[in-house]
Amino acid sequence: MRIAVVGLGYVGLPLATALASKGFEVVGIDIDEKKVEKVNKGVAPIEEPKLPEMLKEVVSKGLLRATTNYDVIGETDAAIIAVPTPVKGGKADLSYLESALREIGKRMKEGYLVVIESTIPPGTTQGLAKRVLEEASGLKHGEFYLAHAPERLAPGKAMEELFKVPKLVGGLTEEDAKRAASIYSKLTEGGVIITSAINAEMSKLAENTFRDLNIAFANALALLAEKLGADVWEVIKLANTHPRVNIHLPGPGVGGPCLTKDPYMLAEPMEDTSKNLIITARKINERMPHHFAELVKNMVKRGEKVALLGLAYKGGVDDIRESPTLKIYDLLKDDYEVAVHDPYVKEAPIPFTNDLLSAVRGASLIAVVTDHPDYKEIDWGEVAKVVKEKKVLDGRNVVPKEEVLKFGFVYKALGVGT
Numbered sequence: 483m484r485i486a487v488v489g490l491g492y493v494g495l496p497l498a499t500a501l502a503s504k505g506f507e508v509v510g511i512d513i514d515e516k517k518v519e520k521v522n523k524g525v526a527p528i529e530e531p532k533l534p535e536m537l538k539e540v541v542s543k544g545l546l547r548a549t550t551n552y553d554v555i556g557e558t559d560a561a562i563i564a565v566p567t568p569v570k571g572g573k574a575d576l577s578y579l580e581s582a583l584r585e586i587g588k589r590m591k592e593g594y595l596v597v598i599e600s601t602i603p604p605g606t607t608q609g610l611a612k613r614v615l616e617e618a619s620g621l622k623h624g625e626f627y628l629a630h631a632p633e634r635l636a637p638g639k640a641m642e643e644l645f646k647v648p649k650l651v652g653g654l655t656e657e658d659a660k661r662a663a664s665i666y667s668k669l670t671e672g673g674v675i676i677t678s679a680i681n682a683e684m685s686k687l688a689e690n691t692f693r694d695l696n697i698a699f700a701n702a703l704a705l706l707a708e709k710l711g712a713d714v715w716e717v718i719k720l721a722n723t724h725p726r727v728n729i730h731l732p733g734p735g736v737g738g739p740c741l742t743k744d745p746y747m748l749a750e751p752m753e754d755t756s757k758n759l760i761i762t763a764r765k766i767n768e769r770m771p772h773h774f775a776e777l778v779k780n781m782v783k784r785g786e787k788v789a790l791l792g793l794a795y796k797g798g799v800d801d802i803r804e805s806p807t808l809k810i811y812d813l814l815k816d817d818y819e820v821a822v823h824d825p826y827v828k829e830a831p832i833p834f835t836n837d838l839l840s841a842v843r844g845a846s847l848i849a850v851v852t853d854h855p856d857y858k859e860i861d862w863g864e865v866a867k868v869v870k871e872k873k874v875l876d877g878r879n880v881v882p883k884e885e886v887l888k889f890g891f892v893y894k895a896l897g898v899g900t
């Protein structure tokens with residue numbers, strides 16, 4: 483089967499590579515010429531563990547190639563769409579999706595299958611997608627097939643999760659879903675679950691909104707614990723000993739490309755009270771970088787050096803999309819000398835270093851923003867020798883408290899009151 487993967491970003495490129503590795507003949511389509519050039523050289527334009535090796539192999543074997551020209555749709559049997567669906571002003575911007583659908587529709591023949599992997603508002607497959615494809619192709623649904631198979635992989639684990647996580651495949655009809663499922667059943671060992679398009683759309687958004695709500699609850703508990711003199715980390719640990727409770731963890735913010743926008747897509751068509759639940763959770767999470775910056779300001783005099791540890795949006799990855807650190811840096815940079823450290827990040831729009839000692843040298847406060855595993859292994863004895871003032875603010879409960887106290891640091895944690 484020949485498959486076009488439209489959009490070669492964090493979702494599309496790992497998918498195209500994985501499909502090619504399973505023997506499909508894959509052509510990637512992207513409007514970004516530089517990305518296309520890189521892919522054709524077997525070079526990954528995004529950071530994702532294991533992707534470079536796999537991409538190189540499938541490109542060198544001729545199983546995957548890329549182009550900016552949609553005419554290749556005529557040479558394929560199916561297209562899988564993974565273009566951006568950003569949220570602007572609380573609403574999804576579906577213009578990239580619409581454009582991709584139109585270009586595919588103009589060129590597809592009877593029997594063609596279109597699968598949307600992009601995250602979309604409920605009703606998009608049945609509404610906009612079907613309409614645009616019918617208009618552009620002159621065919622009626624039934625003469626072509628249409629399904630939504632939301633991508634659920636976590637950045638940093640894409641090349642594992644693509645082959646393991648159960649795949650939801652929602653069709654407009656069962657026939658649509660079955661046709662799409664025949665592709666994914668060759669890809670994932672996790673199994674393929676057939677459902678309707680509307681259920682697949684809603685369940686994808688529900689997964690990430692559940693996570694965002696749960697983290698917002700943890701953050702609300704953290705703010706309360708600070709006020710009441712409790713320790714939120716202990717509170718959550720205790721509550722989670724209950725067999726039916728699983729409260730997530732608080733922190734200086736919720737970043738990444740998904741939790742920061744998907745809840746808005748689910749909330750938008752809801753009635754007001756339900757909508758408020760989701761928007762309130764978002765607001766709590768969006769406030770956390772501000773709260774963390776306030777904690778910093780309470781611990782250190784203006785003009786001093788603050789070292790922010792962690793620029794990636796979550797631990798163990800080099801991805802900075804919607805990272806809380808970017809916001810915290812912005813809130814502090816006019817009043818402090820701010821040094822940002824990250825062990826993994828290679829490129830960022832703000833100054834940063836991969837060298838921990840240079841970041842903390844002369845600092846009056848070390849503030850941990852990201853839960854990188856590396857921050858559990860810091861040699862605090864060495865750090866103590868180079869800082870100006872021995873003070874730590876732990877936003878993720880990753881700093882070994884006893885250890886830093888031993889070296890004479892003042893230790894404060896987010897979510898812990900006095």
Ligand SMILES: NC(=O)c1ccc[n+]([C@@H]2O[C@H](COP(=O)([O-])OP(=O)(O)OC[C@H]3O[C@@H](n4cnc5c(N)ncnc54)[C@H](O)[C@@H]3O)[C@@H](O)[C@H]2O)c1
Nearest residue numbers: 489490491492493512513514564565567578582600601633
């Ligand atoms: N990043 C994730 O981890 C993740 C996980 C699950 C779901 N999603 C969803 O998947 C979709 C894609 O996200 P992403 O992170 O891969 O985005 P991305 O920005 O990394 O990649 C999208 C690619 O699409 C290309 N593109 C834009 N318009 C196009 C068009 N008309 N035709 C062809 N190519 C076009 C862009 O040049 C880009 O290379 C979004 O809906 C997102 O919400 C993302």
Ligand SMILES: CC(=O)N[C@@H]1[C@@H](OP(=O)(O)OP(=O)(O)OC[C@H]2O[C@@H](n3ccc(=O)[nH]c3=O)[C@H](O)[C@@H]2O)O[C@H](CO)[C@@H](O)[C@@H]1O
Nearest residue numbers: 634635636637689690693730731733736737738740795796
């Ligand atoms: C339901 C689910 O699992 N979805 C995953 C999610 O992946 P993600 O890469 O966005 O990673 P998360 O782990 O959700 O982290 C996001 C931010 O929340 C912070 N955080 C996390 C846990 C916590 O207890 N307290 C926190 O504060 C963390 O630091 C970071 O800033 O969305 C992807 C795209 O749709 C999915 O595909 C992927 O399956």
